[in-house]
Amino acid sequence: MTDTSFENVWNALPFPSFVVTQDGQITDANGAAEQLVSTSQRQMRQKTLSQIFHENSVVVGTVHQAAKDQGSMTQYNVDVAIENKTTAVCNVYVSFLNPEQSKLLLVVQPTGVAQKMSQSLTNLSAARSVTAMAAMLAHEIRNPLAGITGASQLLAMNANEEDIELADMIAQEAKRIGQLVDRVEHFGDQRPMDPKPVNIHDVLDRAQRAAAAGYASHVNFTVEYDPSLPDTSGDADQLLQVFQNLIKNAAEAVDEKRGTIKVRTSYNSGVKLAMQGNKTQNLPLQIEVIDNGRGVPANLISEVFDPFVTSKSNGTGLGLSLVSKIIAAHGGLVECSSTEGRTVFVVRLPVWRVKKEN
Numbered sequence: 001m002t003d004t005s006f007e008n009v010w011n012a013l014p015f016p017s018f019v020v021t022q023d024g025q026i027t028d029a030n031g032a033a034e035q036l037v038s039t040s041q042r043q044m045r046q047k048t049l050s051q052i053f054h055e056n057s058v059v060v061g062t063v064h065q066a067a068k069d070q071g072s073m074t075q076y077n078v079d080v081a082i083e084n085k086t087t088a089v090c091n092v093y094v095s096f097l098n099p100e101q102s103k104l105l106l107v108v109q110p111t112g113v114a115q116k117m118s119q120s121l122t123n124l125s126a127a128r129s130v131t132a133m134a135a136m137l138a139h140e141i142r143n144p145l146a147g148i149t150g151a152s153q154l155l156a157m158n159a160n161e162e163d164i165e166l167a168d169m170i171a172q173e174a175k176r177i178g179q180l181v182d183r184v185e186h187f188g189d190q191r192p193m194d195p196k197p198v199n200i201h202d203v204l205d206r207a208q209r210a211a212a213a214g215y216a217s218h219v220n221f222t223v224e225y226d227p228s229l230p231d232t233s234g235d236a237d238q239l240l241q242v243f244q245n246l247i248k249n250a251a252e253a254v255d256e257k258r259g260t261i262k263v264r265t266s267y268n269s270g271v272k273l274a275m276q277g278n279k280t281q282n283l284p285l286q287i288e289v290i291d292n293g294r295g296v297p298a299n300l301i302s303e304v305f306d307p308f309v310t311s312k313s314n315g316t317g318l319g320l321s322l323v324s325k326i327i328a329a330h331g332g333l334v335e336c337s338s339t340e341g342r343t344v345f346v347v348r349l350p351v352w353r354v355k356k357e358n
């Protein structure tokens, strides 16, 4: 077991990690951290976080906040300057390490490296370019498709039995194209949203009921809801689509007999998303869809949220792209992590706030 000593594991981790005291003194750092900040582990042990990053850096602020709240903190998409030299967009995670809560673990992960974490915001531009094409395609395909369906019905009227079968096949396939066009067109829907308070558990129950009655009837469902979860802000029908798509994907990935899907909700006050203009958005509502299926194919993991990415012969590859588009429109985030036997899609959403009239 000497090969897997803590020291080796710590230094082999691809995530730049630091152990720090509550007031920001670095007590340890791993190999990836050493590379990120180009400072040796020994030198870092004599420094504070403010010396490595910057006194006003989000990194220092996040550790400070976590220490103050006595909880864990995650900040997404923040600019991190390293000793004022290079700047990288990073996700910053902080959590307490020991029960006495005197030391914290800090992970500073440049987002370019975070392959397993596809964030919805980065997919917004891809979604937009598909949107314009979608509207045009839907329009151009509908008319000839109606012609094909009509002609196949006429053919069937005077045909012998064998040809009727072929005519039916034409009609069926035309119907399938029609459904695809509907989905693509739906994707292009750009109507502005009128945000309302939405109880996410109602949405999840609706999604689960629809799934259990249809495409996921073979799956064992469990739910673990945090009953005190506040409402989110948005459009219940669009959010229903999000969870239907996630549950459908999970149902398609699991084994016929032993497939399980778990839907879990929780409140996580330490999650913030950096926005333009130094603003941050709190995303405390956390909804996870977890399945025990075969996992996302390794070559797709970094692009699952992009349009037309699919591993299914009948798939459009628009399901997750739509999920990402809807969640981005709600100001939230969606992430995926997957290994064989455990795939987790995490949706993070803001809490509904009544707008103050002035």
Ligand SMILES: Nc1ncnc2c1ncn2[C@@H]1O[C@H](COP(=O)(O)OP(=O)(O)OP(=O)(O)O)[C@@H](O)[C@H]1O
Pocket (backbone or CB within 6 Å): 245, 249, 250, 253, 291, 293, 294, 295, 296, 297, 300, 304, 309, 310, 311, 312, 314, 315, 316, 317, 318, 319, 320, 321, 343
């Ligand atoms: N829970 C999951 N487990 C394993 N792989 C998944 C899971 N969810 C998504 N994937 C992978 O991501 C790909 C893209 O999913 P997406 O929903 O966008 O399209 P699709 O399911 O292939 O097609 P459609 O949604 O149109 O039926 C899938 O083809 C699959 O390879």
Ligand SMILES: [Mg+2]
Pocket (backbone or CB within 6 Å): 245, 248, 249, 319, 320
């Ligand atoms: Mg899908």
